[in-house]
Amino acid sequence: xxxxxxxxxxxxxxxxxxxxxxPERVPDLAEAVRDxxxxxxxxxxxxxxxxxxxxxxxxxxxxxxxxxxxxALTEALLLGHDGRHEEPHSLGAVWxxxxxxxxxxxxxxxxxxxxxxxxxxxxxxxxxxxxxxxxLAALAEVHDDQVxxxxxxxxxxxLRLLAAVESAGGLAAAEMSHDGLPLRxxxxxxxxxxxxxxxxxxxxxxxxxxxxxxRIGDALDQELNPDSPSQVMRAxxxxxxxxxxxxxxxxxxxxxxAAPLLLRYKELARLHSANGWAWREQWVSERxxxxxxxxxxxxxxxxxxxxxxxxxxxxGGGGLQVPKALRGAVxxxxxxxxxxxxxxxxxxxxxxxxxxxxxxxEAAAEEDLYARLAxxxxxxxxxxxxxxxxAMYGQTTxxxxxxxxxxxxxxxxxxxxxxxxxRAGEEGRAVxxxxxxxxxxxxxxxxxxxxxxxxxxxRAQGRFTRNFVVQATAAEWASxxxxxxxxxxxxxxxxxxxxxxxxxxxxxxVVLHVxxxxxxxxxxxxxxxxxxxxxxLFPGSPVRFPLVTTVSDEHSQI
DNA sequence: GATACGGGCCAC
DNA sequence: AAACGTGGCCCGTATC
Numbered sequence: 347x348x349x350x351x352x353x354x355x356x357x358x359x360x361x362x363x364x365x366x367x368x369p370e371r372v373p374d375l376a377e378a379v380r381d382x383x384x385x386x387x388x389x390x391x392x393x394x395x396x397x398x399x400x401x402x403x404x405x406x407x408x409x410x411x412x413x414x415x416x417x418a419l420t421e422a423l424l425l426g427h428d429g430r431h432e433e434p435h436s437l438g439a440v441w442x443x444x445x446x447x448x449x450x451x452x453x454x455x456x457x458x459x460x461x462x463x464x465x466x467x468x469x470x471x472x473x474x475x476x477x478x479x480x481x482l483a484a485l486a487e488v489h490d491d492q493v494x495x496x497x498x499x500x501x502x503x504x505l506r507l508l509a510a511v512e513s514a515g516g517l518a519a520a521e522m523s524h525d526g527l528p529l530r531x532x533x534x535x536x537x538x539x540x541x542x543x544x545x546x547x548x549x550x551x552x553x554x555x556x557x558x559x560x561r562i563g564d565a566l567d568q569e570l571n572p573d574s575p576s577q578v579m580r581a582x583x584x585x586x587x588x589x590x591x592x593x594x595x596x597x598x599x600x601x602x603x604a605a606p607l608l609l610r611y612k613e614l615a616r617l618h619s620a621n622g623w624a625w626r627e628q629w630v631s632e633r634x635x636x637x638x639x640x641x642x643x644x645x646x647x648x649x650x651x652x653x654x655x656x657x658x659x660x661x662g663g664g665g666l667q668v669p670k671a672l673r674g675a676v677x678x679x680x681x682x683x684x685x686x687x688x689x690x691x692x693x694x695x696x697x698x699x700x701x702x703x704x705x706x707x708e709a710a711a712e713e714d715l716y717a718r719l720a721x722x723x724x725x726x727x728x729x730x731x732x733x734x735x736x737a738m739y740g741q742t743t744x745x746x747x748x749x750x751x752x753x754x755x756x757x758x759x760x761x762x763x764x765x766x767x768x769r770a771g772e773e774g775r776a777v778x779x780x781x782x783x784x785x786x787x788x789x790x791x792x793x794x795x796x797x798x799x800x801x802x803x804x805r806a807q808g809r810f811t812r813n814f815v816v817q818a819t820a821a822e823w824a825s826x827x828x829x830x831x832x833x834x835x836x837x838x839x840x841x842x843x844x845x846x847x848x849x850x851x852x853x854x855x856v857v858l859h860v861x862x863x864x865x866x867x868x869x870x871x872x873x874x875x876x877x878x879x880x881x882x883l884f885p886g887s888p889v890r891f892p893l894v895t896t897v898s899d900e901h902s903q904i
Numbered sequence: 905g906a907t908a909c910g911g912g913c914c915a916c
Numbered sequence: 917a918a919a920c921g922t923g924g925c926c927c928g929t930a931t932c
Contacts, residue, residue, distance in 0.1 A: 574928055575911060593912065595918055616913060619926050653922055657916085664924060667915040692916095693921095739920040746920085813921040817916095821922095853916045853922090 348415065349382060350393040350489060351375070352481045353400055355471065360482045364393065364489065369482050376407035383411050391415055393489045395437040397516030397650070398455065399472045405524045408844075412836060416513040417485065419651060420492050423509055423783065427499065429776060431786035437481075438474030440488045450474040455661070504781035507882070508822060512651055514829035518848060519648035519658070521832075526643025527668075527676060527850040528684070528859055531632055534642070534675040538622060541614055541671075545623050552618060558611040565604035572611045620664055621672050629663035636680050644668075644676075648851070655814055656783050656821035657853055666852050676857075678899040682846075683865040685858040687872045687893045689824070691715045692854045694734050696820045699889040700780050701763035705756055710889040722756050723749075737761055738816050740768060740809030764812045771811030772804045779818035780883065785811050823891065824854055826882055830875035831856065838867055865897045 353359040359375040361382075362368070372378035382390055389412040394400050396418040404411070421435035433439070434452045442449045453472050475484055496506050538545070543553030551559065563569045566581040575592045582589050587602045594612065597605050626642070635641035646665025648658050660666050668676075678684045691714075697703075698710035709718035719730035733749030735741070737760070742750070754761045767777045774792075776785045788807055794800040828851060835847050835858075842860060850857035860868045876893050 571928085573926090576928080591911075593918085612912080616926080620914070620924095655922060657922065659923060661924090664914075664926095667913090667924065669914060736920075741920040743919070744917070809921065817922065855916085 347388070347390045348393050348489070349390045350482055350485045351379065351400065352394070352473075352485060353403075362482050362486060363390075364486055376404055376409050379404055379411065380409045383409070389413055393417070393485060395473050395485060397513070397520060401517060401520040402524065405520050410521065410836075411517065412833065413510075414513045414517055415489060415492075415509070416516050417488050417492060419512045419516060420496075420509040421488075422651065423505055423512070424492060424495050426784045426786065427505060427778075427782055429784065429787065431784075434474075436472070436474045437485060437488055438476070440491070441475055441479070441484045444487065444491060447476070499782070501782050507826070508781040508783060511822075511825045511829040512656075514832060515650045515658070515825050518828050518832050518851065519650050521847065522849055522851060523645050523648055525845050525847065525849050525859070526631065526645045527857065528679055528682075529630055529642045529644045529675050530677045531626065531630065531640050531642040531675075533677065534626055534630075534672065535623075537672065537675060538617075542618055542622070548624075552614075555611060555615055555618065558607055558614070562604050562607045562611060565602070565607060572608055573615060578608065617669065617671060620667075621669055625663070639680065641679055651821075653821075654786060655818040656779065656825070657817070658821075658851065668852075674900065676900065678859060678862075681862055682859055683862040683897050683899060685860060685865055685868045685872065685895065685897050687856050687858075687895045689827075689854040689891055690894055692820045692823065692891065693738055693816050695889050695891055696780075696823060697738060697760050697763065697816050699884040699887045700815065700819055701760040703757050703760035703763070706760045707888050712890075713892055723752055737764055738813060740812045764815065767815040768808040768812035771814075772808035774804075774807070775811075777811045777815050779815060779822055781819070781822050783818045783822070785814045785818075820854065823879060823883060824851075826879045827875050828856065830878045830882075831871060834871040834875055835868070838864070838871070869895050869897060 348364040350362045350364055351359060353375055357375060358371070358373045359378075361370050361372055361378060379392070391413040392411050393415045394417070397414065397416050401411075401414075417440065418436050421440050425431060425433050425435055434449055436450075436452045438450045439452065451474075453474060471481070473481055473484070475481055496502050496509065499505055535545075542555060546552045559572050562572050566585055568581055568584075570577045570581050572578060578592045579589060582600065582602065582604070585602060585604070587600050589596050589600060592608070594609055597609050629646070630642045630644050632640055632642050644663070644665075646663045647661040648665065649661055650658055652659030658666070676684070694706070694715055695710045698706040705722065709715050709722065712718045716727050716731045716734070719734060720727040723730045723733065729745070729749060732745055733753045736746035736750055737753050770777050771785070774787060776787060778784050788803070794803055828848065831848060835842060842864060846860045846864070847858060848856050849859045856872070858868050858872075872893060872895055876891060880887070880891055
C-alpha cells in the first residue's frame, strides 16, 4: 500500500491511498500517519515530495515510519540517469515538465532548515507547484510517472533499489539528526580548556593561542596575525626562509624557531574555530541527565546524496568531520552503550566485487585486504595500499607509477574496470555506479579548449569518473546497509526505547546508541544487515565486507 | 556591510 | 613526499 501525503502547514494535511481510495483530509497529520503505520498488515510506503519538509516534524511528534518514496531524491536519480543532472527535481519541477509548463528552480535550503530547525508544524509549502494546484493530485501523478520511468529502464532493478534505500536514507537522516550523537559537554569543555586555556570572552583569542601568537611575533621580530597566510609568508621571507605557501607540510621543513610555533598555532586555532565553544553552542543540545551529569547531543543536518557520488553531506556543524581530537567527548549516556561499526577497506572491496577480478576478490575475502595484497605484490603492506589507492584515485606521480604496473599485471580486471571508467571521463562520457547512479558531465565540456588547458580538464574528469565507479558504489553499499539496519532495529522485541538506534553515519561508519543490555542485539543486527547488504548487492561474490564492530561507552575507544 | 573567492585543514 | 577522489567550514582578503 502506498499513501501519498501532503501537509497543510497548520498541523493537518491530506492523505490518499494510491490507486484505490479518495483523498482524505486529516486534522492531525502526525496522528493520522501513526494510526496507519501501526495498522495491521505490511507497513505502508509513504509517498512525499521531500523528506526534509515532512519527516522531521513527524519524528518530533514521536512518529516513525518504516518505508517511503521520496519523489525529490528519486527524480534526481532518474534525471541523472538521463544525463540531465542540472535540471530541477522538486515536485513542482517534475509536474511542470509533465504539463509542458515553465519549470521552477528548486528551493534553496539553508543551514538550520532541516531536522535541526525549530518545530514548524509541517511548515510552508516547499513543493514549487503553481499556487492553487491540487498538491496531492500532483504528487500522485508524479509518483506514477516515476514508477513508470523506473520500470522502463533496462537496468531498472538497480535504480529501483537505489531509490528505495535512498528514500529510507531520508528517514534515517531525520531520525539521527533528531536523536543526535551523544557528546558530553563537560568533557568537550575539559578537552578544549586543556588545549586552549579557559573559554575566552566572545571574539577574543584563547590564552594559549594568544601566547603562541606573541611568541611567533617575537621569533620573527614583528607582530603578525598567524591566521593570515600572506603575513606569515612575508615575515618568513624577511627572516631568510622564503616559502611557497604556509601549508603544514611546507612549514614542517622550515628550520626556524617560528615554524613549530606556527604549526601548533594552526592546529589549535582550527580546533577552536571549527569545533570550539561556539560550535557546541550552535550544534550541541544539552539537558540534565542522571546524577547531575549534563548530557549533550550533536545534531548535524544531513543532506542525503548531497555529494555527486551519492555520499551524504551535512549542512552546518561540520557533521562529517568530527575531529579525532574531540571524539573522547562522544560518550554513551549512563547505562547505555555506543556500538560503532566501521566498514574497513570498503572501496577496494567494492572494486573487487564490481570488476569480478578473481585475484583481488581472493584478497578481499580476507579480513585485511592490504596485507594479502602485500603478499601478492611482494612488498610491504603500506606500498600495496598506496598502489591500490593510486589505481582508484588516478595518482600517477611519485611512488605510484611502478606500483601501478604491478597492480595492472596482478589484478587486470580490476584495473581495467577503473581504467575504462577513466577513459570514458576523458572522452566526456558518463559512467554509472553498480546500481545505476550516473556521473554528471562537466559544465562547458563541448567548448573545452584544445591544448594543455583542455588536456588538464580532460585528465581531471578521467580521475573523477575513475573514482566515481568505486566511490558511488561504496556509497550504495552504505545506503543499503543503513536501510537494512533500520529495518532490523525496528523489528527488535521488545522495542528499543525512545532515542535508541543509529545516531551517526559517515560514509562507511555507523554509530548506535542503545541501552547497555541491548548492545549485543544491536551488534547482531549490524552483522545481519551486512549479510543482507552483501547478498542484495553482490550475490555469489566471494568478496567480504568485514564490519569492525566495537561496543564501548566512548567513541574514541576503538 | 554584504558578498565572493582562495588558502588551508578537517573528515572519509 | 606532498596533486590523488569526494566534500565542509573558517579565515583573510578583495571587491562592490
